[in-house]
Amino acid sequence: MKRSLLTAGLLASTILACSSAWAGQAPAAASPDIAVSHRDRVYAAEQFSNTVSVTDPVDNRLLGVIRLGDPQPVNFSPLYRGQVLVHGMGFSPDHKTLAIVSIGSNSVTFIDTATNAVKHTTYVGRSPHEAFFTPDGKEVWVTVRGEDYVSVLNASSFEEKTRIRTPNGPGMQIFSPDGKYGYICSSFNPETDVVTVADHQIVARVKQESPFCPNIAATADGKQVWFTLKDIGKTQVFDAQPPFNLIKTLNTGPITNHVNFAVNGNGSFAYVTVGGLNVVKVFRTDNFEQVATIPVGNLPHGVWPSGDGTRVYVGLENADALAAIDTLTNKVIANIPIGQAPQAITYVPNAVPEGAGTDNLQPLGVAGQAAHLTLAAAGKAAEQAPTSVSLFDQGLIQVLQASVTGLEPKKPYMLALSPSPEGHGELQALANFMTNPAGSAIVNAAGQIRQIVQSEVKDERRYLVIAENAAGKPGKIVQVQGH
Template identity: 75%
Template sequence: MHGILRSNWRSIGIAAALASSVSFAHAGQAPGKITDADIPLSHHDRVYASEQFSNTVSVIDPVDNTLLGEIHLGDPTPGNFSPLYKGQLLVHGMGFSPDHKTLAIVAIGSNSVTFIDTTTNAVLHTTYVGRSPHEAFYTPDGREVWVTVRGENYVSVLDAKTYDEKTRIVTPPGPGMTIFSPDGKYGYVCSSFNPELDVITVADHQIVGRVTQGSPFCPNLAATPDGQQVWFTLKDTGKTQVFDAHPPFNLIKTIDTGPITNHVNFAVTRKGTFAYVTVGGENAIKVFRTDNFTQVATVPVGDMPHGVWPSGDGSRIYVGLENSDTMSVIDTAKNKVIANVPIGQAPQAIAYVPNAVPEGDGTQNLQPLGLSGQAAHLKLKPVGDAKDGATPTSVVLFDQGVVQVLQAAVTGLEPKHPYILGLSNQPDGSGPIEPLARFMTNPAGSAIVDTIGQIRQVVAPAASDATASAPDTRRYLVIAPVVDGAPKAVVQVQAM
C-alpha cells in the first residue's frame, strides 16, 4: 500500500514538474500569445532598428550582438532635399509579418511603407499612403497591415499580399500606433494629437470601444502576451497607462514613469511578466511587474532610449538609444546591460524577429555603417551647477557630410513655457544669443528640439578643424527662456 502511495506521489511530482516545465516552455513573448513556444536565441534571429536621420535599417545578430550591416532606404541631408529625390525620408516605424519573413518599414517624410524580405534584406515593394504615417503592424492572421496615418485621421489598411490599400478606418486626427490583441480580435489605436484611444474589431473594422488617454500624445503601446492588459505611453506628461484589454476596456492604472517616456514592451520570464518602459529624459529603462505594477528595477542606459523589444525567449531586452546611435542589450534575469552595439543615426522603432533567416548568413544587400555611424555628443547643464552629473539635456550632432542634424533631448525646464536653443560666444552663456531653434516645453518640462546646420564646427571643433585655431569663432550651446519674444537669462549651458 505504501509503495503504491509512494509511486502515485512520485507520478504526481513528475507530472507537476512536467507541467511547470511545459508552462515555461510555452511562455510566448510579445506580440505573440502566452501559449506560443519560446524561441531560444539563434543565429537565425535578427534585431532590426529603423534610423531616422541616416534613413537606414540596422541588422544585428543577437547571439554575437554584432552589427551585420545596414539596409539603405534613403540619403542623408541635404541630398534628400532634391525635387528629384526618390529615396525614403525620416525612416521611423517598424512591424513584421507573423511568419517572420517580411518587415514593414514606415518613413514619415516620404509617406511610405517599405516591405523588406528578412532573408535577403531586399526591398519587395513600397506603398505610399497619407501624410506622415507613423507605424505599421500586421494583423495576427497576416492578412492585413494597419498603418496609422498620424498626419491625417485614419488607419490605412493594406492587403498584405498585394500591398494595396483596401480600406481606411476613420479615427480622431493623429492616430499614433496600432497594436493587436494576441488573439487577433482587436486592434488598439492610440492617438498622438487627441486624448482618445480607440479599440477596433479586426474582422469588420468597427470602433467598439474608447479609452480616455491622460494626455494627447501617445507614441507607443503594447499588449501583454496573456491578452489581459494593454499598456500605452504618454510622452508629453511622462506617464504610462494600463487598461483592460477586454470590454468595457476600463483603465486600470496610471504610472508616473518620467520625462520623455517613449516605448513599452514585455518580457515573460520564470519570475513573471514584466513591462520595460524607455524613459528618455532619465536615460533609463524602468521595469514593472504586470500583476501588481510594482517597479522592480531601473536600468541605466545611454542617451534617449526609444524603441524596445524582447528576444524570442524573453531572456533579453533590446533597446534603441536615439541619441547614442547604439543598441543596448539587457539581460532580463539580472536587469543589467550586457552589450552595446553601434548602429545608425537616431534609432526609433526596433523589432526582434526570431528565425528571420532560416537559411544562409542573411547578409545580402547590406552595407557597412559608414557615415551613418558618425555623430558628436554634447551635454547641457544648469547654469551655476558644477556637479558633473547635472546634465539634464543631451545633444547629438548627426553628421550628414557638410552639415549636421542637431537633436536635443531637453529636460529640467519649466512646463509649457517657450524657450530658445542658441549659441553664445561665452562659456557661461553671457552676452548676446544667436538663435538656432525656438521650442515649447511639454507638461513634463521637456522637449525634443531639432535643427540643421554647420554646428559641430563651432561648438565642438576637432583639432584638425580650422576653427580650432581661432578661439574667437568658438560658440557654446545654451538654452534661455523667452519672454515677450526675447530671450532672457540663460538657464542651461554647454558642459565642457
C-alpha cells in the same frame, strides 16, 4: 523521504520549465518560446541616416544596414526618390516581411527578412507613424498620424483596401493576440480606439490622460494593453477585453517613449523607455510593482524582447546604439553601434531560416558618425546634466537633436549659440521650443554646428545654451554646455 523530495523538486522544475517554454512573447499569443539563435535578427529604424540596421543577437554584432535613403541635403532635391525620416516598424506573423514607415516620404517599405531586399513601397497619407500586420497576416494597418485615419493595406498586394476613420492624429496600433481587436492610440487627441479587425468598426473608446501617445502594446496573454504618454511622462494600462476599463496609471518620467513585455522564469514584466531620464523602468504586469530602473544611455526609445524573453533590446536615440538587457538580472550586457537616432525596433525570431542573411547589407559608414554633448544648469556636474545633445553627421552639416529636460513645464525657451561658456554675450538662436507638461522637449536644428561648438580656434568657438524665450528674444540663461 529524500527520494520523495527529489522527485517533487524535479517535478516542480519540470512544471516551471514547461510553463516558461510556453510563456510566449508579445505581440504573438502564448506559444513555445524561441531560443536566441543566429537565425534571429534585431532591426532598428534610424531616422537621420535613413537606414535599417540589422544585428545578430547571439554575439550582439551589427551585420550591416539596409539603406532606404540618403542624408541631408541630398534628400532635399525635388528629384529625390529615396525615403526620408525612417521611423516606424512592424513585421509579419510568419517573420518573413518587415514593414518600415518613413514619416517624411509618407511611405511603407516592405523588406524580405531573408535577403534584406525591398519587395515593395506603398505611399500613404501625410506623416504616417507606425505599421503592423494583423495576427492572421492578411492586412497591414498604418496609422496616418498627419491625418485622421488608419490606412488598411492588403498584405499580399500591399495596396490600400480601406480606411478606418479615427480622431485626428492616430499614433500607433497593435492587436490582441487572438486577432479580434485592434487598439489605436492617438498622438493629437486624448482617446484610444478599440476596433474590431473583422469589420473595421470602432467598438470602444478609452480615455487617455493626455493627447500624446506615441506607442501601444498588448500582452501575449491577451489580458492587458499598455500605452505611453510622452508629453506628461505617464504610462496607462487598460483591460484588453470588454468593457476595456482603465486599470492603472503609472508615473514613469519625462519623455516616456515605448513599452513592451518580456515573460521569463520570474514572471511577466513591462519594460518602459524613459528618454528624459536615460533609463528603462521595469514593472510587473500582475501587481504593477516597479522592480528595476536600468540606466541604458542617452534617450532610450524603441524596445522589444527576444523570442524567449531572456533579453530586451533598446534603441538609444541620442547614442546611435542598441542596448541589450538580460531580463533575469535587469543589467545591460551589450551595447551595439548602429545608425543615427534609432526609433522603433523589433526582434524577429528565425528571420533568416537558412544562409548567412547578409545579402543587400551595407557598411554603417557615415551613419555611424555623431558627436555627443550635454547641457546642464550652471554649477551642476556633468553626470547630473538634464539635457543630452547629439550632432548626427550628414556630410558637411549635422542634424542636431537635443533631449531637453529639467525645465519649467509649458514655457517657451530658445536653444542658441553663445560666444562664452557661461552664456554671456549676444546669442544666435538655433531653435525656439515649448516644453511639455513634464518640462521636457525634443529639439532639432541643422547646420555646421559641430565645427563651431568643438572648434579649437578660440575666436570661432561657440557654446550651446538654453535661454528663456521672452517674446522672441533671449532671456535668462537656464542651461549651458558641459565642458
